[in-house]
Amino acid sequence: MRRMKFSFFLMVSCSLMASAARAQSPRTIYTWSGTGNTRHWERQFGTNTVNLENVTDGELTITETGTDLDAGTGVAIGDGFNYVFEEYRNDGQGGLDLTGLSALEFDLGHDGAAPVDVQFYVNAATTSDFVALGPDQSVEPGVKTYTAPLGDLTPGQIAYVRTLGINIRDHLDQGNLIWTVREVRSAGTPLLFRDFVTFEPGASDNGLQGAFVNFEVGAVDGNDPSLNNGQNQTGLSQNLGAPPPGNTGSLQWKDLAGKGGAAVTWVNGTVYNGNSFWERPTDLSNYVNVVVRLAATNVDGGMVNAVGVQYFLQTNNYTNFAPAGPIQDLPVDGEYHELTFPLTAVPELDTVETHGINLMEHAGGDLIIDIDFVRAVVEGSITDCNKNRIPDERDLKDGTSQDCNKNGIPDECDLAAGTSQDCDASQVPDECEIKRAPLKRILYTWAGTGNPQGWIKHGVTGSNEVVFDNSTDGELAVIEEGADPGAFVLVSDGFNDIEEGGPSQGGLDLTGMESLEFDLGHNGTGPVNVQFFVQATPNFEYVALGPDVAVDPEIKTYTLSLNGLNAAQITYLRTIGLNFRAHADQGNLIYFIQEVRALGPGLSRRDYATHEPGSSDNGLQGAVVASDNAAVKDNVEIGADLGLNQTGLSQNTGPAPPGNTGSLRWTDLAGNNGGAVAWFNGTLFALPGQPGNTFNERPTDLSSFQKILVRMAATENGGNAEAVGVQYYIQSGNFQFHPAGAAQTLPADGQFHELEFSLDGIPDLRFVDAHGIDLEDHLGGDVIIDVDNLRAMASGENDCNANSILDVCDLASGFSKDENGNKVPDECELVRFRRGDVDSSGEVDISDPINELYALFLGTFTITCQDAADFDDSGEVDITDAINSLLFQFASGEPAPPPGIKNCGSDPTPDKEDVDLGCTSYSTPCP
DSSP, X not given: OHHHHHHHHHHHHHHTTTSOOOSOSOOEEEOOOSSSOOTTOEEEEESSXXXXXXXXXXXXXXXXXXXXXXXXXXXXEEOOTTOOOXXXXXXXSSOBOOTTOOXXXXXXXXXXXXXXXXXXXXXXXXXXXEXXXXXXXXXXXXXXXXXXXXXXXXXXXXXXXXXXXXXXXXXXXXXXXXXXXXXXXXXXOOOSEEEEEOOOTTOTGGGTTTOEEEEOGGGBTTOOTTSGGGOXXXXXXXXXXXXXXXXXXXXXXXXXXXXXXXXXXXSSSSOOTTOGGGGOOBOOTTOSEEEEEEEEEEOTTOOOOEEEEEEEEEEXXXXXXXXXSSOEXXXXXXXXXXXXXXXXXXXXXXXXEEXXXXXXXOTTOOXXXXXXXXXXXXXXXXXXXTOSSSOHHHHHHHTXXXXXXXXXXXXXXXXXXXXXXXXXXXXXXXXXXXXXXXXXXXXXXXXXXXXXXXXXXXXXXXXXXXXXXXXXXXXXXXXXXXXXXXXXXXXXXXXXXXXXXXXXXXXXXXXXXXXXXXXXXXXXXXXXXXXXXXXXXXXXXXXXXXXXXXXXXXXXXXXXXXXXXXXXXXXOEXXXXXXXXXXXXXXXXXXXXXXXXXXXXXXXXXXXXXXXXXXXXXXXXXXXXXEOGGGXXXXXXXXXXXXXXXXXXXXXOSSTTTTOSSEEEEEEOTTSOOOEXXXXXXXXXOBTTBTXXXXXXXXXXOTTOOEEEEEEEEEEESXXXXXXXXXXXXXXXXXXXXXXXXXXXXXXXXXXXXXXEEXXXXXXXXGEEEEEEEEOXXXXXXXXXXXXXXXXXXXXXXXXXXXXXXXXXXXXXXXXXXXXXXXXXXXXXXXXXXXXXXXXXXXXXXXXXXXXXXXXXXXXXXXXXXXXXXXXXXXXXXXXXXXXXXXXXXXXXXOOOTTXXXXXXXXXXXXXXXXXXXXXXXXXXXX
């Protein structure tokens, strides 16, 4: 019988699927569209009397009609009890669900001569609690928008608003007025998830949180069918013990074999009280999935292996019975499992009367069912890595967990997973205990004159017009000159401009920064409100940097937090700007901007790609085949891209190489020079309609890091390749190629290895267009390459070797030596030098090879930095170094290897066996 019921409701729901659910919970509640319909608004209470009309399309008119002493006295107007919103399909059938929202907005005014105080209010919860929405507000003549906060409502009240209204206070001095209401809206940022029930100790309704047996009531052991035909709570209980393992509170019942499997229902999580009508409907329109954590346990010797679970919703006054995706199997093993049910095909999600689970038949025996929680989520899943039953995002937002390394994962989870180390047992990731000097990045100074540095009016936005003037060194003047004096206008740097003097080839990367500072003022007589903003990511997302700021006439510094940007946005700021609000009382002004800069602590570590399950770009995280594409098996040329795309690359989430949790994989073919694969800033690879377009992800800022660590593996594949050479490279300053130290050897043994590459001596690290690995040829056979992660490392106090491990721990573990006993790892005491600068003068010229020859053959010169004299980095100092230096200076010979002749750095390569050139002293200071 139940199978027929499911088929019938499925047909009904399919026939109604054209009625799409709303995308967000914030919505327009009343507009009085058309005429002749007041939408159930009525006089609620008060001394005055009123006449309500909808004569004009889009307006509710409230005409006060009190006589004699009642004229101008107070009166309250609101919608009818249990009317949800204007176009709700079943009038008077429940309450308005505003869970997660922050305010109501009223477009309201009157025809009086002076302001009138108004109290905005709601009646909420099943008990019709009267709640004032903040203090009284002064409503002026003419229609304006008034915002009424919802912060004083309890969760039970905000889930069930029975009526909303305006309480007009006495205005005897003005007599009767005519009021106009044009629109009522809900406002706020929707929740990312919503827990409907958790069954924790102290939860409502004696822990049952409104759950009741809906149908197939005979399947619930102990259900009393004489009470409302079994649609009640008998047979249900709260389980505060164990099992199931890890239980801290659950809804429990015994589901009897051969009875069809019970259906248990919830509404909005408030108290049931035997009548579900007074809890509905609820709004699920903001969510994509429902996640149910539940367990099934065999009892009395039962042999059930799994039981089917269907999630269902009843919407629009119970007329739509809609299954949420297919039936799923729940293992009967006494353990909790999370089942995810999609909501995308369910109609009318903004008016859900009930929702719940329906068990399938299980003839093999009775089952104990425990439900831990029911959660609606925006994304496909909500992570809870620390198993505290609070989503990680909420842990971080509320401060329940910390995220000192800014990777979006609670620190305790980084430690548990081994992503971070804690060598000193402080319960703080080691990289977060490394002290780094604060970072400051000057973006704009307008040095010199005659160059606004690309600053423009922001598109066509703003009704005012401006011109830009850099006639004063160190200052940009923004001069308003529109015919609408004092109107609002937006100004910004040019799209894809990075900073003053930087390339116009991508976005500004401020990862690790916490704020922007503007030195700003104007020539007005009073403050002007300004909204500072950015547009970010390839999608030009507009993000306001906090609330409006009152900017004074004199030049002052204004600090704007970047904390409102997500990780992808802060890596790619396409523009930064200022939205000058209207200031008609002051007319056109001249604004003066003297400097824009970014500040922050920086990061001691930054993961560019991890290729974990769920990571962006289907796990590829922006990786592309950059050159020697013929070496990458299955790489295909698409159009004119010459194979510079993602074909041939895949995400590997399997068990090999040992310890793999997610890697980038490809097969590198022998005899094709070895493939080169590049990454950018770790955001999503391509825009819709623009496959293979890496322009929209670059550049990235590597200037605060000293080295790159790559964890990767090579596995021999049908040949006898024993190893493969790996070179890390940086393309900076508009794709200029620079090797990061020397190539390193990766054994082809199928194991992960960590290779380290120095960034010393690479120019333009603030403007890195791409970075990646370039394999050398491997004639012995094909190899399968797995790249686990790319990690940039920065040194700092307590971590001089930039490995994200405290120096004291490196020394204690024996990883680092301390021959002189000064508690500083020996590798950190290497002297930095310029290659070829034999006499330590700070530059390479003809005197250097001459002095080197004097030292080698006459003994009349002493070389204090042998590494600097090793011009060709052969690992020894000999006559060829002097010859190569002369060839480079005067005959276009090969340049010196890193750190090069202009940049300071330590020697990135080992010297010859049994030779340690070293650098005792280098007299010219190196930054």
